[in-house]
Amino acid sequence: xxxxxxxxxxxxxxxxxxxDTPENLWTKCPSCGMMLFHREVKDSLYVCNGCGHxxxxxxxxxxxxxxDGGIYSPIETEDVLEDPLQFKDTKKYAERIRxxxxxxxxxxxxxxSMGDIGKLKVTVAVQNFNFMGGSMGMAVGNSIIAGVxxxxxxxxxxxxxxxxxxxxxxxSILSLMQMPRSIVAIQSLREEKLPYVVVLTNxxxxxxxxxxxxxxDVTLAEPNALICFAGxxxxxxxxxxxxxxxxxxxxxxxxxxxxxxxxxRDKIKNExxxxxxxxxxxxxAIRGNIKKAGEEKxxxxx
Amino acid sequence: MQHYLEFEKELATLExxxxxxRSGNSSSGNPADNREAEKLEKKASNLLKELxxxxxxxxxxxxxxxxxxxxxxxxxxxxxxxxxxxxxxxxFSEDKAIIGGLARLNDLPLVxxxxxxxxxxxxxxxxxxxxxxxxxYRKATRxxxxxxxxxxxxxxxIDTPGAYPGKGAExxxxxxxxxxxxxxxxxxxxxxxxxxIGEGGSGGAVALAxxxxxxMLEHSIYSVISPEGxxxxxxxxxxxxxxxxxxxxxxxxxxxxLGVIDEIISEPIGGAHRNIDEIIPRVGIAIExxxxxxxxxxxxxxxxxxxxxxxxxxxxxx
Numbered sequence: 113x114x115x116x117x118x119x120x121x122x123x124x125x126x127x128x129x130x131x132d133t134p135e136n137l138w139t140k141c142p143s144c145g146m147m148l149f150h151r152e153v154k155d156s157l158y159v160c161n162g163c164g165h166x167x168x169x170x171x172x173x174x175x176x177x178x179x180d181g182g183i184y185s186p187i188e189t190e191d192v193l194e195d196p197l198q199f200k201d202t203k204k205y206a207e208r209i210r211x212x213x214x215x216x217x218x219x220x221x222x223x224x225s226m227g228d229i230g231k232l233k234v235t236v237a238v239q240n241f242n243f244m245g246g247s248m249g250m251a252v253g254n255s256i257i258a259g260v261x262x263x264x265x266x267x268x269x270x271x272x273x274x275x276x277x278x279x280x281x282x283x284s285i286l287s288l289m290q291m292p293r294s295i296v297a298i299q300s301l302r303e304e305k306l307p308y309v310v311v312l313t314n315x316x317x318x319x320x321x322x323x324x325x326x327x328x329d330v331t332l333a334e335p336n337a338l339i340c341f342a343g344x345x346x347x348x349x350x351x352x353x354x355x356x357x358x359x360x361x362x363x364x365x366x367x368x369x370x371x372x373x374x375x376x377r378d379k380i381k382n383e384x385x386x387x388x389x390x391x392x393x394x395x396x397a398i399r400g401n402i403k404k405a406g407e408e409k410x411x412x413x414x
Numbered sequence: 415m416q417h418y419l420e421f422e423k424e425l426a427t428l429e430x431x432x433x434x435x436r437s438g439n440s441s442s443g444n445p446a447d448n449r450e451a452e453k454l455e456k457k458a459s460n461l462l463k464e465l466x467x468x469x470x471x472x473x474x475x476x477x478x479x480x481x482x483x484x485x486x487x488x489x490x491x492x493x494x495x496x497x498x499x500x501x502x503x504x505x506f507s508e509d510k511a512i513i514g515g516l517a518r519l520n521d522l523p524l525v526x527x528x529x530x531x532x533x534x535x536x537x538x539x540x541x542x543x544x545x546x547x548x549x550x551y552r553k554a555t556r557x558x559x560x561x562x563x564x565x566x567x568x569x570x571x572i573d574t575p576g577a578y579p580g581k582g583a584e585x586x587x588x589x590x591x592x593x594x595x596x597x598x599x600x601x602x603x604x605x606x607x608x609x610x611i612g613e614g615g616s617g618g619a620v621a622l623a624x625x626x627x628x629x630m631l632e633h634s635i636y637s638v639i640s641p642e643g644x645x646x647x648x649x650x651x652x653x654x655x656x657x658x659x660x661x662x663x664x665x666x667x668x669x670x671x672l673g674v675i676d677e678i679i680s681e682p683i684g685g686a687h688r689n690i691d692e693i694i695p696r697v698g699i700a701i702e703x704x705x706x707x708x709x710x711x712x713x714x715x716x717x718x719x720x721x722x723x724x725x726x727x728x729x730x731x732x
Contacts, residue, residue: 123450201648288638292624321589342579
């Protein structure tokens with residue numbers, strides 16, 4: 113033992129050992145690998161400063177960034193029958209959903225809220241990919257119905273942020289039935305001439321894309337989001353060839369006429385303000401009054 | 415040559431032997447062979463009854479996919495008259511995975527739309543095994559619009575493994591085409607009756623089955639995903655399809671308990687393909703009975719009935 117091992121080594125260890133760095137302070141960008149400081153990541157709405165990659169953002173943070181001053185009220189949704197199929201794969205569905213609720217603190221995969229966006233009252237639905245892959249089951253159907261009913265009651269536009277692997281298999285046919293069920297709800301918006309705007313986020317696939325997510329009056333998408341019906345792996349297995357670069361990504365869909373715009377997360381609020389004011393035939397919003405999403409976000413979170 | 419399913423092996427042996435004896439018989443005329451054949455046939459018929467008395471959900475999947483099961487074209491041909499096929503989506507192409515047109519059921523004029531799987535290699539390829547591309551759903555949407563314009567009821571015959579997962583299909587908006595087809599189903603103010611005659615495969619099925627009444631053949635299936643697909647995702651093992659078929663509750667009986675379907679048409683012993691003459695009129699009667707209910711209803715009431723049906727799903731337990 114000498115002074116090096118006694119003195120220098122612990123110091124070197126302190127520099128290189130992960131234990132001494134609180135892990136939650138840094139996030140690694142899954143796309144470019146850049147280390148991002150947690151406060152910066154929050155301020156940039158979970159978009160990498162290096163490469164512009166859009167990471168998952170929690171439903172709460174999405175809502176805080178969207179509503180004026182981060183103020184909004186949650187809208188209650190009707191509870192569903194718990195596990196009416198008594199589904200069991202390698203684990204009971206009842207158990208799986210109980211655990212997911214405990215971990216996420218959420219009731220299910222979609223939350224509904226109402227608040228002002230650019231001083232215009234808007235009902236917003238956010239699908240949470242962290243809750244069983246955002247999958248669409250009866251609860252998501254109930255959320256859409258509750259959101260639409262709230263829109264009808266308060267005569268607000270309905271904005272929906274989609275994110276889901278598709279239908280929730282553990283609810284089998286009842287999840288499939290949410291495709292027509294959600295569309296019935298959307299149709300009452302159309303009949304009352306209330307705008308329905310969809311923002312597709314990564315990923316939006318399967319039965320979700322093939323129902324309410326593709327029926328917006330206006331459809332926006334975050335950059336580089338996977339948006340499809342059948343996933344790329346399934347297609348590769350079917351046609352036995354490699355798919356082109358960027359296939360089924362937002363930009364590809366824009367090129368093929370499937371969506372209206374690809375728009376970065378920090379520009380979404382502004383875009384919604386302008387487009388909802390036009391669709392609702394409101395006088396133009398004074399743009400000077402609108403804070404940039406980033407600014408508003410940090411003030412709301414403080 | 416009769417096609418036997420995996421669980422019908424013993425039956426195949428019995429019926430095969432009987433046929434052999436009978437065909438040998440015609441030249442030699444041996445009465446002993448005849449008696450033996452009769453015995454075997456009786457045994458086979460008992461076995462058939464036994465097998466079909468205790469079908470598992472996985473067995474039903476196999477019957478629903480039986481290559482000789484009557485397809486949409488069979489029903490159109492044998493149940494309806496004056497069929498005028500209508501083709502194309504007017505946007506890109508003609509997709510033969512979905513067939514349809516104008517026809518009469520007895521005297522009643524209507525629009526019929528159905529997934530068609532084909533019945534030999536050539537026609538199966540032509541119809542893409544009943545897996546539609548966006549053009550198929552867009553054609554269906556077009557046909558429903560025609561029905562609505564001329565106040566003709568719509569009958570859809572559901573029989574598809576699912577929408578086709580291909581590169582072109584995705585590029586041309588498979589998801590949007592399905593979503594719009596469902597939306598059209600929920601917009602038209604004429605009666606819309608669906609019969610699930612074979613496989614009700616996920617979004618590709620619901621695209622045509624968002625209807626006032628969903629009728630299902632006894633051994634048909636209707637599910638959000640195939641048992642094989644479900645097994646490979648949830649069990650991470652595609653050999654667990656028996657368990658998945660069980661868990662998915664995809665049989666007519668379970669779906670009826672859940673309030674997802676409205677009526678079950680019982681099938682001849684051994685499945686619809688063993689006695690097509692028997693199943694065709696049964697389907698006809700069920701369709702006519704369902705249509706009668708809407709005869710005196712206003713167009714608005716018919717649409718309201720359909721929308722409420724879907725809003726109310728999810729309130730029943732097994």
